[in-house]
Amino acid sequence: MKQGLLLWSPCHHPPSLSILSISFPIHATPPKPISATLDSTTTTTHQELSARERRQLRNERRERKSGHSWKEEVEEKLLKKPKKRYATWTEELNLDNLADFGPQWWVVRVTRLRYEEISEKLARSLVRNFPDIEFKMYAPAVQVKRKLKNGTYSVKPKPIFPGCIFLRCVLNKEIHDSIRECDGVGGFVGSKVGNTKRQINRPRPVSPDDMEAIFQEAKVEQEKVNQAFEEEQRVEGSLELENINIDMDDKPKRQSRNASAKGYKLPAPGSTVRVISGTFAEFEGNLKKLNRKTGKATVAFTLFGKESLVEVDLNEIAAETK
Structure with a gap:
């Protein structure tokens, strides 16, 4: 921006006021152009039209957009009212x-x-x-x-x-x-x-x-219910089979009667036997009766000067050898 020019002239006379001159540039402002739009013209036209004419223009625009008369569509809907099933x-x-x-x-x-x-x-x-x-x-x-x-x-x-x-x-x-x-x-x-x-x-x-x-x-x-039941049965069957196998493994093998009796001879009734285990261990008595089915033997002991009959298991007695 240009500044004003300050002029100064020295003078030998007594001091006095100097002349100060400032100059500013002058710019010419161009005239503004006048523009008119279509909206203003349309607004002016609408203001000049009556309400009836504006309604007609609006209806014409609707018909041009839809391709058919909207009045006819409304009239058809009004004519086709749903019929009541019952009169009252x-x-x-x-x-x-x-x-x-x-x-x-x-x-x-x-x-x-x-x-x-x-x-x-x-x-x-x-x-x-x-x-x-x-x-x-x-x-x-x-x-x-x-x-x-x-x-x-x-x-x-x-x-x-x-x-x-x-x-x-x-x-x-x-x-x-x-x-x-x-x-x-x-x-x-x-x-x-x-x-x-x-x-x-x-x-x-x-x-x-x-x-x-x-x-x-x-x-x-x-x-679904049938499949669930079959699956449950398969699981239970496998568990039962495992339990049976475990029981068979844990169960001791039973010796045969011939193997257990081999090398052991039962005493005959009337012979003297000795109890090797049980309540009457180390007692000696007379074998009165022998029952192989029940596995019991009746032995007569002399207790307190009297003869008493006692039943013991066959595996608890042995023949007394002199």
């Missing part, structure tokens, strides 16, 4: 309309503790009260096999869906009420229908795809 809400509460579905699978809730007992009672009740109607009852369960301590096997069913029984029939209000009245039955699996004045639990059928998946799941679970 009271018809939806009528359980006799369930017969229109035909034979279907239904889910009945029962008590878990008496699962098998309630299933049998319900089946007998349906056959007795409705002999002309075909029923199918399915309680998905796996048969669990176990080996007891006494060597026998027990088989008990384990439910896959505890507290649920699947029933296939043509359901109506009479059958529905008869099943609900059975002891231990909690009702059907369904959904609430009606309004604030009256509501009921309307049973909902199970689709064929879901039932097929349930059948497949029960089959897979049964295969």
Whole structure:
């Protein structure tokens, strides 16, 4: 940046004020260009249009983007309203309309503790009260096999869906009420229908795809249980075999009777014998009786001046040699 020029002239006259002159450069400022954009023009145009004209322009842009009239699409949706299945809400509460579905699978809730007992009672009740109607009852369960301590096997069913029984029939209000009245039955699996004045639990059928998946799941679970039982049996069998081998190795070999009797001659009754071990060791007495089956010998000892008979083992006596 250029600075001002300071001029100084010396003078021999008495001091006086000097003349100070400063000059600054002057730059010319160019005029700013005037620019106009399309947005400002559009804004001005929109401000000039009325609300109706702006709405028409907006609709035209929508039609150009979608390729079809959006009004026609809205009108078609309004014309195709879902038709009500029932004319009034009271018809939806009528359980006799369930017969229109035909034979279907239904889910009945029962008590878990008496699962098998309630299933049998319900089946007998349906056959007795409705002999002309075909029923199918399915309680998905796996048969669990176990080996007891006494060597026998027990088989008990384990439910896959505890507290649920699947029933296939043509359901109506009479059958529905008869099943609900059975002891231990909690009702059907369904959904609430009606309004604030009256509501009921309307049973909902199970689709064929879901039932097929349930059948497949029960089959897979049964295969898993069988494989687990077979594996357990193989492990127990190998352990028992090892225990038997260990017992046979630890058990001392039994000598044969001929080998044990070889070189040893039993004394004859009436001979004098001496007790070599036991309570009466080193006692001498008269052999009265010899029993080879029980391995016992009756020996008469003289104790305190009286003859007493005592039974001892054959291996505890030996013939007295003079």
